[in-house]
Structures are given as structure tokens and as C-alpha cells.
Amino acid sequence: MFKHRLGFAKPALALALALFAATALPALAQSPIPGGGFDAKALSEHVHVISSDEYQGRGPATPAETKTLDYIIGQFKKQGLEPGGDSKGPFGGWVQDVPLNRFEVKGPVKLSLTAGGKTTDLTQGVEAVVQTLTPVDHVAIKDAPLVFIGYGVKAPERQWDDFKGVDLHGKVAVVLINDPDFEADLGGRFDGKSMTYYGRWTYKYEEAARQGALGMLIIHETAPAAYGWATVRNSNGKAQFDIVRDNPAAAHPLLQGWIQRDLAVDLFKRAGLDFEAEKKKAQSEDFHPVALKGATFSADYALDHSQIVTHNILARIPGANRPNETVIYTAHWDHLGVGAPDASGDTIYHGAVDNGTGIAALLELSRVFASGPKPDRSILFLAVTAEEKGLLGSAYYASHPVYPLATTVADINMDALATNGKAKDISTSGDGKVQLQDDLILEARAAGRYFAPDPTPEMGHFYRSDHFSFARVGVPALSIHSGEDMVKGGVEAGQAWAREYTAHRYHQPADKWSADWDLSGQVDDLELIYRLGLKLADSNEWPDWKPGSEFKAARDATAAARK
Template sequence: MIKILTTTLTLCLMFSLTIGCSKLIESSETVSSGEITEQDLSLRIKKLSSDNFEGRAPGTPGGIAASQYIADEMSSIGLIPMGSDGSYFQSVELTAQTLLPNSQMNINFDRESVFDGNDKKNSVYWTKRLNENIDIKSSELVFVGFGINAPEYNWNDYSEIEVKGKTVLILINDPGFATQDETLFKGNAMTYYGRWTYKYEEAARQGAAAAIIIHKTAPASYGWQVVSGSWSGEQYDLVSPDKGASRTALEGWMTYGKAEELLLKAGLKLKDLEANATENNFKALSIPRLTLSASLKQNIKTTVSRNVAGGVIGSKYPEDFVLYMAHWDHLGMNLEIEGPDKIYNGAVDNATGTAAIIEIAEAFKTGMQPERSALFLAVTAEESGLLGSAYYAEEPLVPLKNTIAGINIDAMLPLGRTKDMKVIGYGASELEDLLESTLDRRNMYIVPDDKPEAGYYYRSDHISLAKKGVPMLYADPGNEHEDYGLIFGEDFSEDYTKNRYHKPADEYNDTWDLSGIKQTSEILYELGYNLANSTMWPNWYEGTEFRSLRTKMMNSEE
């Protein structure tokens, strides 16, 4: 039951739908819901992360069962089906590719093999091309530094070399992080140019035959086990018209130590190359006598996964929606990994977020009907590259022009109640003003992402809609525990990243303190509920890269 503690809500009056409030005037309305409980969160997180769902991989029996469970929960609390054909589901067609055991990738020094790509302790590789057989013969290796072409930063690692048909070796992250120089890119904070996704995209644009990223834990923000676990086994992608022909024939990672060994064969020191790559006058260089050859054999199938969508319809403006989203998928099973546990349960990542949006939906449904509508969207294939949200952004169930704003929930730690909330990508949109006023009423405060170098802003589903212009908020529980302080929270977060993130160890534990996840769910519920009962259309802040996209969207005739 929703209890309105006070009824005064400050509204921003709009001159046009494309202009939000420059600063939200503090609202005085506090909203709470008895529907958001630790008991319900526990039941739903435990269910979603159980072995019965086999790690919730898209297109698998476990993934199908997990998405059906979410739909059943939406139905049980009375949400309106918002998917296709009157259902709760939006079908997302995916390709599923698995390299066969007889696939090979080798790096040769002259004619002698000096690197076996099938050594899982030092290498992972795959292809996004939809060909059953792919061969690369004697592709020359080229070191391209960070592999960045960024005109706005006056930076082009490819400017003086032709890499068509060659294999590029690439450093992870960007020069700003490597130097901690705030005048380079965004300093310590990772830009999109530092993300692995960009590295492969740019290598393909440059015509490379293969692209291999050199792993290093600090700039990647995760260890080798995360890399090997994430890119082993079946790999998913959206169905592309060109069947992956625009991608490089091979994508992969190798460990820093193995890259050092290879380059020494050619008389080069990786540390020297790293230092050179941070200079604006860096020139990519061919690596003498080292070539890559590969013979890839793969099983290709098309599978269908599902986004799950339910709604609460508004009383006054039913066509306009506040969006809540979380990804339901995880990494499935991997029979090749060491140890008895082969299931990646994904309890924190992201059974917590999925359970939270169901709890918030239940609070919306059982309380006083909001004036504007709310959409609750559980998306698939986030772990495969934000595929479910990318598909939704292209084929929205609610027109993006009618999407007031969105709140993304991804991987909340069972830390307990905190004094703060963390905003990933802080300084982006006026949703932060709403969050700030919501926290003020609880004597809490906002903190920016404490690891901007990790690039979390580009690693979750909100970015798919942000790139279309929809204002999005990605917020998590903070680190300052109410009783045990900041160091306790930081250590808790570090322990999860080091020992459980993208590992079979990310499992539900009955000793979890869910009070902080409940706290965060209540805060995000209040924020969205107040927004649904206002006339606000939040915008991106001036100077952000997405503001012009929102303005164009809202001014369009479509």
C-alpha cells in the first residue's frame, strides 16, 4: 500500500517538450510503498539465480524459463502486457556462434609457431562473421597503440599506416588513463574510445583482418578470468544484414605477459611501446617477422531470445511513459572451466536489478494510479554486448518520443543500507536533480562513480537509449555504510569485483543483507513515481553529447 506522506510536488513548467528544467526545484513529496520488501526481493533474487535457470543465457532452456518466470511475475501483479501481439514478450533474433575444438589460431615467428591461441590461460578468440569456415594466412602483426581515431581529441593511431588484411595489437583503455593526464581525453575517466567494443569496431573500419587486445587488469578494470569466462563458449549477436562481413575475421584478447614475450621475439619491449603510444605523435609500427594464421570452424545457429515488458497505464497522460529497465540474462554455463561449478548464476549481476524492477512495478500497480504511464522492461543479452536493449532502441514498444526518461538498474551489491547513492556517468542529465531531491529527504547524498576508469557508463543497457537521446539514469547503492562507514563499503565492492564478478561464485547467499537493495529500490520508485505524477520532461544537461539528439527527437514530426 502506498502512503503519501505529503502532497506538495514542485513541478517544472515547460516552454517546450524539448527543454527540461535547468535545475530541479526541490520537491517536498515523499512516497513509500510497503510492496517493496526484503522478503520479496530475496525470493525473486534467489529464484532468478538458481541453478534451475542454468545461468540465464539467451536462447537456452534456462534463459527461456527465466524470461517466462519474469512474465509470470508481471502477470501475477497485474501489469498490462506491453510486448508484441498482446504478450509480455518482444522477440529478439540472435545469432549464436560456437567455435569448434578443431579451430586454431597461431602466431608465428618466421615459420615457427610461438603462440598457441588455444592456450586459454593466455588467449581467447572468436569471430562475428557468419561463415562456418574462416581462414587467415600469414597476416602481418601491427602495433597500433590504443587503436583510436578520435578527431575531437586530435588523435589518430591509424593515420600513417595501412592495416588492411593485417592483425592489429591494441592496448585497452585510452591515453588519458594511461598517463593520468587530465588534458588527454577525459583523464582518468574512460571514454568510449577506451572500450573493447570500440577497439574492434575501429579495427574493422580500418580493414584489419584480425584485432587482438592486450589485457591488463587495471586499465581493463577486470582480471583475466573475467575475459576468459566471458568470451569462451557460445557467443551471441544481433542478426546483421551483412552477416558480419563488416567485422574483422577474428577478434580476441591475449594476456600482457604473453604479448611481452611475443614482442621480445621481434626485439621490441612492450613497456616502451606503451609509453610511445601515449604521445600524440605516436606512429603505429609493423612488427617484424611475426604473423598470425588461423583456421576457424564454427557452429552457427539462429536463436530467439526475449525482452519482457509490462506496464502500468496512467490516468491522465497514458501515452507518455517513465521507463524502468534491467537485464535478466547472464553467462549461462561453461563446461570448459576448471572446478565443479560450471554455472554462472549471476545473483548480483543481474538478478538483483530484475527483482528490483518487479518490486517497483508491484508498488506502482498496488498504489494510487499515476497520471503518466510506467513501462517495466527486462532485457536480454546484455552480457553479449547490450543486444536486447540495442534491439529495443531500434524497435521500441513505446515511441522514444513518448519515453519521458529511463532508470536502469544493474548489479546492486547486498551491502546493507548506505548514506549515499552512486550515479554512473554523473553530470549527464536532469534526472540527477530529481535523485538529489529524493535523497535530500532521506539525509542521503549523491556520489559520482568512484571508478570512472572502468567505463561502467558504457557497460550497461541505459547507453543504448542514451545514444538515441532518451535521458537515462544509472544509479547504484553507494559505499558509505550507515553503520560501518566508507572503507567497509569499498572493501565489499572490491571483493565482489575480484572474486565473484562474472564468475560462478556470483551466487545467492542467505546471509545477504538486502536492506540496501530495498533502500535503493524505494528511492528509485519514489523518483519515478513523482516523475509520473508531474509534467516534467527531463533533458540532458547542456554540453552533453546526447542533448542535441533529444532535441531533434522531440522536434521531429514522427
């Protein structure tokens, strides 16, 4: 659920991309890459090793973590990099300790909704699903008033406030998923069909906490959510993790949950309201919160909570002239560990593509950079943990940075690169309105490739990989997505690979290494990624967020540190 884009271009867009590719510029002569360039065999071998049975799916805080860290740190040491972390533990300065809280709702889970003088019992995972990410032993909510807050958005830079001074203390907010203009024509107020962070469920819970709400229930609708109820149920019905926070209540309301659309329609009707009519009103800046008359929500369940410690891995090349300015490359080393068997009986979730390929890319980048002259700025190679548990390793680094965020130039993330050969295009996960993407486009043109925008921006892919943890604190960031317009077979071949991977291997034990992979496309991708980072590291450039970005204010607040 926290994954990069594995989407498919619509037919019209695919045709447009193919026509654009026909006019792509020829490759320009470029300086040679140090260390003999990027090595497809080395990429393959790294993935082969860390996705093997011995690594048991690389689950954080398991014996497999130690084995994984030993391998990655060993490679960094062999390349001559410096440790970049701050831990005093057994891995020393090569890591950053990442303490995580683990939460699991325990049965019986009693949920009920009262409206129109009638109380209806709800079944966890059927009509509703709830969770709690604050360290309490028991959640007991009795007849909390329900208030409809539209889309639950407070965005001053877009002149939008769904809360308008409402007091939510002791109350449960009910909100819609996605942005106000997903189904309305607001002139691009929230980027049209392209989801902004205000449309993500994570933001809505955070805002509920800031507004003092006791809880929040998000109304699930498949199209604006970009996934069905089964995804909501399965993702929320297992143990949840969060970084250890000094004040958890500042980030999470006591109760976080979803309800089925049909239940919401019935709830509004019993409160004397029409769901579709109220939804339409919520698509206007004039919307005001609506108390659902006579409607209350009750919840009673136990909560198991404990703490684990996992680790981010940090290796560094200090800058020759401006070592306090840092370009970061990221990839997550974790996967799903050992779980339910597939049809063949395999219980190891190997995570070869996701994200063995990203770690292999990180190791090849570090080798190449270490083989050349030191850049002016420092380069940090950051292998983060717990991406599969909610981008938590990168979130922890962003809230506990080892190197100042104000003088962090950018984060370039790599998550699940393709294994099916060369592509004419390159892309990113989502469109973050960041100048860094313009820099990538220029590098692609110089290499004779073209940039293909995310074909499904309404799915919010920008917010589902580790670069987002940096973006939300203002650091310019993007996540590289391999192209789908293949040199052999075009867009049709690229989409066929993506379909097969998504259906049969993504987050399944079958995501295994294969000797038949064609990693020549990854080599091309890495050349672009290398040149993009090198340009930043050897320049005075500070890429910024474009006007209208929800992350620009955070970056602007630290502008004085970059003068």
C-alpha cells in the same frame, strides 16, 4: 565481465566520503508512496522464487527461460499492467523476441606470428586468444600485415584520430587497451583515469570494422584493462553470442583477439621498434599509424554458428497525457544457468543477488506505480535477457526499439542491489556525464542521503551493465549502485560485504537467497529510484548528456522529435 561495479573505495576516498556524509542534509518531507510503499518481504520472496533450484539459473533459451517468463509476466498481469511487447509467439504482447547468434571457435586453432624473418606458433589462450562473431564456417587468414594503430580511437568531438586515413583492408590492426590518457597527462582529454567508451575493447572492435580491418588484436596489460589475462582467456575461450545483425561485418572484423603484452614487446622488437617508445607516441594527437615492418599474422580454425531465440519482457503503464514519451526501468532476468560444480557439488548458478534483486526491484516498482495515479508519460518496465552474454537483450531493444528512442526520456537500470541493510549513500556504476545523475543526487539529498562517485572510474563500469545499450544510442541512462557507507558499520562494513560477495558468491553457485538478508536498504534505494522516475514521468524535462560525453551527438541528432 559485463557486470556493474563491485569495487572498493580507496582509503583516502573512503575517509572523504565519511566526512561528506557527516554534513549530509536531513531528509525532507515527501509525498507518500502509493500501494503502501515498498515491501522488503515481497522483494525477498521474488528473489527466493526465481533463484530457487526449480529455475535452474535462468539460462536463456533453456526450459528455465519459460518458467522465468511465466513468473515475471504473471506478476505484471496480477498488478494490472498492460503488455508492452510486440511478439506474436506464445507469450504474446508481453515479450519481444530476441534472436541471437551463437559462435564457438573449434579446434584445432592454428595461430602464428611472423616478424624479423621468424615465424612463431601461438597457442590459443596462452599467448593469444581469438574469436569470430560473423557467421562463417571457417576462418583462414594467411600472412595478414600488422599495423599498429595506437589506441584505435576515432573521436572527432575530442579532436582525436589514431587512424588518419590508413587503409586497413586485408590487414590486422594492433591496438592498446584503455584511453590515450590512462598513463599520460593530456589535461583530461579522455577524462584522465576515468575510462571513456573509447577505452573499451568493444568499441575498438567496432571501430576496426568501420575502418575495414580484416582483424584486430588488442594488447593486454593488466592495469589499463582492469583485469588479468585469466579473465581475457576465460571470457573468450567459450561460446560467444551476438544479436542477429543484417550486416555483421559492419559491427565486427572477421578476427577479434587479444595478445599478451610480452608477445607484443617481442613483436615490436622484431619489427625494429621499441614497444614503450611507440606506446608513448600513441599518447599524442600527432600519432600516425605504424606498419610493423615484415610482421604478419596467420589464423586458421573452424567456427560453429547457430541461432537461438530468447525474450525481453515488456510491461507498460500508458501515460495519461503524453503516452508517446517513455521512461524505462530495466533489469536483466537471466543468469548463467547450469555449469561446473562448486566445492559442494552445486551446479546451479542461482543468481540471487545478480540479478534476482534487480528483477524483484522491477516488480515492486511496477506494483507501486500501478497502485497510484497514471503519470503524464508512459512507464515501461523492461526485463531484458542475455545480459550475461554481453548486454545482448538490451542491445537488441536499443537497435529494435518498440517505443521510439527519440522520445524515450531515460533508462534507469538496476543490477545486483546490496542485501546488507541501510546505507547513507547511493551511487551509480561509473560516471556517464549525464544530467540524470544530477537528478539522482537531488533526490538523494531530499531523502537525507548523499551521492558517492564511483571510486574506480578507470575500470569502465559505466559500460558494463544494460543501461549502456541505451546510452550508446543517445538515451540518457544510468545504473543504480547501492551505497557502501552503511548506517551500521560505515564504509568498512559496506566494503566487507562487497568483498565477501565478490570473492565467494559472484558468478558462482553460492549466489543464493538467504532468509537472513536485510533488505531495508533496498527499500530506501527503491524510494529514490521511484521518485526519480516519477519526477521524469510527471514533468516536461528531457535530461541530456553533458558536453564532452561520447553519447551527446547521438541524442542531439534526434532533438527535433522532442520539441
